[in-house]
Amino acid sequence: MARRRQAVTIKHVAADAGVSLQTVSRVINKEPNVRPEMKLRVQESIDRLGYVPSIAAQRMSGSRSYLILALNDRERTIADWRGRQGTDWVDQMLLGGMLTCAEHGYRMIIELVDTHSDHIERELLGAIAALQPDGVILTPPHSENPLIINLLHDHKISFARIGSLKAGPGFALTMDDERAARLATEHLIDLGHRRIGFIAGPADYELSAWRVDGWRASMAAAGLETAGLLAQGDFSFASGKQAANHLLDQDAPPSAIVASNDQMALATLEVGRERGIEVPRDLSLISFDDTPIVRFTHPSLTAVVQPIAEVAARAVELIIADQAGREVPDTPIVVPATLVLRNSAAPPRSD
Amino acid sequence: MARRRQAVTIKHVAADAGVSLQTVSRVINKEPNVRPEMKLRVQESIDRLGYVPSIAAQRMSGSRSYLILALNDRERTIADWRGRQGTDWVDQMLLGGMLTCAEHGYRMIIELVDTHSDHIERELLGAIAALQPDGVILTPPHSENPLIINLLHDHKISFARIGSLKAGPGFALTMDDERAARLATEHLIDLGHRRIGFIAGPADYELSAWRVDGWRASMAAAGLETAGLLAQGDFSFASGKQAANHLLDQDAPPSAIVASNDQMALATLEVGRERGIEVPRDLSLISFDDTPIVRFTHPSLTAVVQPIAEVAARAVELIIADQAGREVPDTPIVVPATLVLRNSAAPPRSD
DNA sequence: ATGAAAGCGCTAACAC
DNA sequence: GTGTTAGCGCTTTCAT
Numbered sequence: 001m002a003r004r005r006q007a008v009t010i011k012h013v014a015a016d017a018g019v020s021l022q023t024v025s026r027v028i029n030k031e032p033n034v035r036p037e038m039k040l041r042v043q044e045s046i047d048r049l050g051y052v053p054s055i056a057a058q059r060m061s062g063s064r065s066y067l068i069l070a071l072n073d074r075e076r077t078i079a080d081w082r083g084r085q086g087t088d089w090v091d092q093m094l095l096g097g098m099l100t101c102a103e104h105g106y107r108m109i110i111e112l113v114d115t116h117s118d119h120i121e122r123e124l125l126g127a128i129a130a131l132q133p134d135g136v137i138l139t140p141p142h143s144e145n146p147l148i149i150n151l152l153h154d155h156k157i158s159f160a161r162i163g164s165l166k167a168g169p170g171f172a173l174t175m176d177d178e179r180a181a182r183l184a185t186e187h188l189i190d191l192g193h194r195r196i197g198f199i200a201g202p203a204d205y206e207l208s209a210w211r212v213d214g215w216r217a218s219m220a221a222a223g224l225e226t227a228g229l230l231a232q233g234d235f236s237f238a239s240g241k242q243a244a245n246h247l248l249d250q251d252a253p254p255s256a257i258v259a260s261n262d263q264m265a266l267a268t269l270e271v272g273r274e275r276g277i278e279v280p281r282d283l284s285l286i287s288f289d290d291t292p293i294v295r296f297t298h299p300s301l302t303a304v305v306q307p308i309a310e311v312a313a314r315a316v317e318l319i320i321a322d323q324a325g326r327e328v329p330d331t332p333i334v335v336p337a338t339l340v341l342r343n344s345a346a347p348p349r350s351d
Numbered sequence: 352m353a354r355r356r357q358a359v360t361i362k363h364v365a366a367d368a369g370v371s372l373q374t375v376s377r378v379i380n381k382e383p384n385v386r387p388e389m390k391l392r393v394q395e396s397i398d399r400l401g402y403v404p405s406i407a408a409q410r411m412s413g414s415r416s417y418l419i420l421a422l423n424d425r426e427r428t429i430a431d432w433r434g435r436q437g438t439d440w441v442d443q444m445l446l447g448g449m450l451t452c453a454e455h456g457y458r459m460i461i462e463l464v465d466t467h468s469d470h471i472e473r474e475l476l477g478a479i480a481a482l483q484p485d486g487v488i489l490t491p492p493h494s495e496n497p498l499i500i501n502l503l504h505d506h507k508i509s510f511a512r513i514g515s516l517k518a519g520p521g522f523a524l525t526m527d528d529e530r531a532a533r534l535a536t537e538h539l540i541d542l543g544h545r546r547i548g549f550i551a552g553p554a555d556y557e558l559s560a561w562r563v564d565g566w567r568a569s570m571a572a573a574g575l576e577t578a579g580l581l582a583q584g585d586f587s588f589a590s591g592k593q594a595a596n597h598l599l600d601q602d603a604p605p606s607a608i609v610a611s612n613d614q615m616a617l618a619t620l621e622v623g624r625e626r627g628i629e630v631p632r633d634l635s636l637i638s639f640d641d642t643p644i645v646r647f648t649h650p651s652l653t654a655v656v657q658p659i660a661e662v663a664a665r666a667v668e669l670i671i672a673d674q675a676g677r678e679v680p681d682t683p684i685v686v687p688a689t690l691v692l693r694n695s696a697a698p699p700r701s702d
Numbered sequence: 703a704t705g706a707a708a709g710c711g712c713t714a715a716c717a718c
Numbered sequence: 719g720t721g722t723t724a725g726c727g728c729t730t731t732c733a734t
């Protein structure tokens with residue numbers, strides 16, 4: 001409504017310090033070719049006047065926008081928010097990403113995009129045109145979407161791909177899902193389990209396959225069968241119930257199950273309850289994600305912890321380093337997941 | 352790094368449609384004085400070219416920034432994120448706020464500010480200067496902070512105060528905490544409780560007092576004592592334990608307790624467990640907030656549900672309406688909290 | 703109803 | 719090392 005102009009502009013600072021706009025600009029952007037005393041004088045004026053550069057104006061004249069976009073899947077994110085099941089993926093992204101942004105004078109903006117929509121391109125172009133972000137963070141299931149990757153690459157926008165191993169444009173960051181699945185599986189093997197079931201995530205998440213790979217690898221290394229022990233889920237509670245029932249309906253049901261996410265683990269817990277199977281006495285259970293609620297279920301769940309905040313922080317650092325023209329590694333950054341032991345995994349019943 | 356210019360600008364559209372910049376601008380901003388046919392022609396060019404206005408440029412020339420800032424308390428928000436206790440305040444703000452923003456072509460940016468710091472003013476001015484937001488949403492405990500309110504008012508920025516009843520600059524929105532506390536208290540009274548304890552929140556949150564008021568009012572209306580039944584907490588788990596112990600140490604301990612937030616309710620539950628007091632058999636418990644975890648505790652908690660998403664959505668609508676010069680109500684918007692019954696409240700033991 | 707010109711705050715390119 | 723100039727993409731005036 002109100003005609004709002006910047007109260008203190010670079011002009012005011014320049015006048016106050018008795019220098020040219022350019023010199024002020026140089027000080028702001030920490031550019032060379034300013035005598036220390038000049039720099040000091042300008043900085044004093046800036047502080048005294050409380051001057052803060054306008055991002056819009058900076059962006060207009062072709063410099064950075066100091067904005068980093070974090071892309072998340074619209075459908076799933078909204079469903080998580082609505083469902084209020086404690087999924088704190090976005091919060092952890094903000095914790096790691098936003099705080100790291102702030103350290104460098106950047107801001108992070110959460111942006112939701114449709115996975116399956118064909119106007120994903122239009123959506124993204126719209127966001128880019130409107131905001132002109134300096135960088136973009138891709139999260140599963142978008143991290144290896146060729147449409148998005150090419151678009152970002154063509155626009156010469158720095159971007160990070162969380163949950164990806166692929167080389168190519170953009171920085172890959174991974175929590176090493178394959179290793180995480182091995183961690184979980186091996187823990188169960190160590191406890192004495194021989195038949196360990198696995199509930200997989202949906203195929204449009206690359207990490208789903210990696211987790212299955214990890215489980216397969218551990219089983220193979222221990223000389224254990226996997227036939228009939230893999231069930232397909234889609235990360236939803238309903239699919240988890242179906243998968244758990246499928247596994248437990250077998251003639252030789254598993255004595256332990258690893259679920260690819262918390263919702264499906266919760267579903268497995270409920271299926272157990274329905275069937276009179278007690279966890280962990282009759283069935284051991286390990287989940288992926290370690291969202292808050294799994295600490296409050298009965299029993300609390302042994303789980304794979306995803307270091308989302310840490311990964312988001314690293315992603316932001318990579319983008320900013322790239323923006324600054326600094327060298328960035330071109331191999332995937334690995335921030336390994338860990339296993340937290342709680343009360344849902346125990347040795348199998350010796351019957 | 353890369354010199355990134357807008358791919359498609361208003362100029363391209365103007366050229367493509369064979370009209371002046373001004374006409375395109377008018378179409379974009381839905382201004383009057385454009386013949387329908389012109390409008391159509393321009394719109395076609397816009398669609399074909401995939402043109403999206405640059406927020407930075409719009410902002411530069413003195414119009415809106417289409418940015419709304421959601422201010423949250425830095426310390427508490429970060430603690431919540433780190434603690435991973437399932438607090439989903441920010442998520443619910445995003446759910447209601449961001450989606451409503453999107454409907455109107457706005458974006459929401461989460462901003463953290465220090466409550467107690469004296470550079471709160473500098474911080475806020477910095478955010479305003481850098482981002483030039485069209486609106487700001489204040490959340491407790493900032494909703495009635497005179498420093499912030501005056502600053503925003505002086506800058507003629509539309510703002511909403513969530514969890515406030517005060518008239519004055521900015522739009523007040525409330526979940527009617529007083530009524531919510533009555534709801535909880537009366538439910539316990541209806542169950543037959545006579546001695547109902549209350550664990551209050553910290554004084555720097557206005558809503559803390561309102562909740563106490565509600566409890567007092569209900570108790571008084573039912574002719575019940577409140578002496579010795581009020582304990583002070585600060586929303587932390589630790590303070591909740593202390594408060595619960597204090598209440599239960601009395602000669603005539605309460606048979607029911609209302610806690611001003613989930614953490615303190617959880618703490619009360621734990622204190623009960625430590626003292627061999629079973630909920631709800633020996634002690635009924637109602638919590639405020641209804642964050643995800645209280646559905647998974649044993650027993651699950653009867654709780655006051657805060658319609659945060661709804662309030663955030665309304666706040667955004669008010670700001671946008673104000674921006675558009677539309678009339679906005681100057682009385683507080685009330686989005687009442689509700690009570691969800693679970694398993695932590697039952698009739699008192701008849702001993 | 704439409705167009706032309708001026709300028710928003712800042713930086714890049716080029717002078718000095 | 720520092721200043722000057724010319725835009726960036728858009729919305730305001732103000733003409734027509």
